[in-house]
Amino acid sequence: xxxxxxxxxxxxxxxxxxxxxxxxxxxxxxxxxxxxxxxxxxxxxxxxxxxxxxxxxxxxxxxxxxxxxxxxxxxxxxxxxxxxxxxxxxxxxxxxxxxxxxxxxxxxxxxxxxxxxxxxxxxxxxxxxxxxxxxxxxxxxxxxxxxxxxxxxxxxxxxxxxxxxxxxxxxxxxxxxxxxxxxxxxxxxxxxxxxxxxxxxxxxxxxxxxxxxxxxxxxxxxxxxxxxxxxxxxxxxxxxxxxxxxxxxxxxxxxxxxxxxxxxxxxxxxxxxx
Numbered sequence: 001x002x003x004x005x006x007x008x009x010x011x012x013x014x015x016x017x018x019x020x021x022x023x024x025x026x027x028x029x030x031x032x033x034x035x036x037x038x039x040x041x042x043x044x045x046x047x048x049x050x051x052x053x054x055x056x057x058x059x060x061x062x063x064x065x066x067x068x069x070x071x072x073x074x075x076x077x078x079x080x081x082x083x084x085x086x087x088x089x090x091x092x093x094x095x096x097x098x099x100x101x102x103x104x105x106x107x108x109x110x111x112x113x114x115x116x117x118x119x120x121x122x123x124x125x126x127x128x129x130x131x132x133x134x135x136x137x138x139x140x141x142x143x144x145x146x147x148x149x150x151x152x153x154x155x156x157x158x159x160x161x162x163x164x165x166x167x168x169x170x171x172x173x174x175x176x177x178x179x180x181x182x183x184x185x186x187x188x189x190x191x192x193x194x195x196x197x198x199x200x201x202x203x204x205x206x207x208x209x210x211x212x213x214x215x216x217x218x219x220x221x222x223x224x225x226x227x228x229x230x231x232x233x234x235x236x237x238x239x240x241x242x243x244x245x246x247x248x249x250x251x252x253x254x255x256x257x258x259x260x261x262x263x264x265x266x267x268x269x270x271x272x273x274x
Contacts, residue, residue: 004248006255007046008239010269012038014261019045026255027117031269032103033076035110047117050110052103054080055161056270058125060087073270080106086124091135100142108154118157118234121189125163125199125268126178133181140189147190156191157234158182160225161268162198169198169217175224183228193234196222197257197266204241204264215243222252239266 007022009015012034018025019042028044032052035043056062056077062070063077063084077083081102085095100122107119122139124132140158147153160182162168168178186194198218222237229235238244238257241264248256259265 004255006049006236006257007044007260008257008266009034009044009260011261012041015041015044017260022046022258022260025258029257032107032110036076036106043115048111048115049118049120049157050107050116051120051159052080052107052122053269054083054086054103054122055125055159055268057083057086058161058163058268059270062270070270086135086139091138093138096135096138097142097145100139101146104143104146113152116154118155118193120195121156121158121185121191123159123161123185125161126168126181128164128167128174130177136181136185137188140185140191144188144190155193156189157193157195157236158186158189158191160194160196161266162196163200163268169221170214171217172220175217175221179221179225179228182225186229186233193236194225194229195236195257196225196253197238197240199266199268201240201243202265203243215246218243219247219250219252222247226252239264241265 005025007018007025007028009018009028009030018028023045025046027049028046029049029051030044032050056073062074080099082095082099085091086099103122104119121143123136126132143156167174169175182194201214235253236255236257237247237253239259244256247253
């Protein structure tokens with residue numbers, strides 16, 4: 001019987017831990033980068049949710065900097081068509097479409113159809129203001145176009161990665177702004193599920209302060225987001241140390257994300273954790 005959580009294995013070295021500790025998870029989120037580097041390795045036994053980690057483009061300098069902590073992701077991202085066009089002030093629809101096709105073709109080529117549960121819709125982390133709204137909608141539209149061209153299309157999870165969550169969730173007006181973007185991207189991407197995470201929250205350090213303003217804001221974000229999503233949407237939150245479980249216990253998400261290996265927290269990839 002599958003358990004109602006998703007194991008997050010951000011690194012190939014976490015795969016054996018998934019199989020040892022979480023073999024009955026409802027799914028295992030793994031990365032395309034790990035699939036490309038762990039050829040022939042035993043993959044997690046639960047159904048796979050593959051994420052191409054394009055949120056690492058959050059660090060706009062990643063493709064041009066010579067910094068050593070960007071090196072691996074710079075090489076990885078440069079393997080996708082037009083990666084340098086995604087963070088442009090005025091992204092081009094054709095270039096974005098070619099980028100998304102390159103990303104999703106790579107995922108499909110590396111994943112056995114029988115083992116694949118979901119693919120992440122390519123998305124950038126949400127920032128304060130509206131700057132990321134247009135590119136995320138363009139990425140979502142290009143995902144639907146790719147999906148529609150597949151003979152046997154996979155299912156998709158839309159990432160909603162908050163990168164300044166105190167500002168994005170603490171006030172009703174700001175929550176509403178980001179929820180509208182998430183709802184729009186969900187609808188135009190053809191996704192079946194949505195994953196929300198505050199990438200700045202390390203609630204392990206915040207243990208004992210659950211009445212802190214941050215927690216009610218994130219809870220309210222999920223409540224208000226759920227009110228505009230179809231009732232059968234696959235909803236996921238985390239990984240966190242405990243807030244993911246609190247959201248699940250309140251019935252606000254169907255699946256808490258459980259971090260495997262190095263961290264309770266989700267850190268936007270692309271450079272070493274702070």
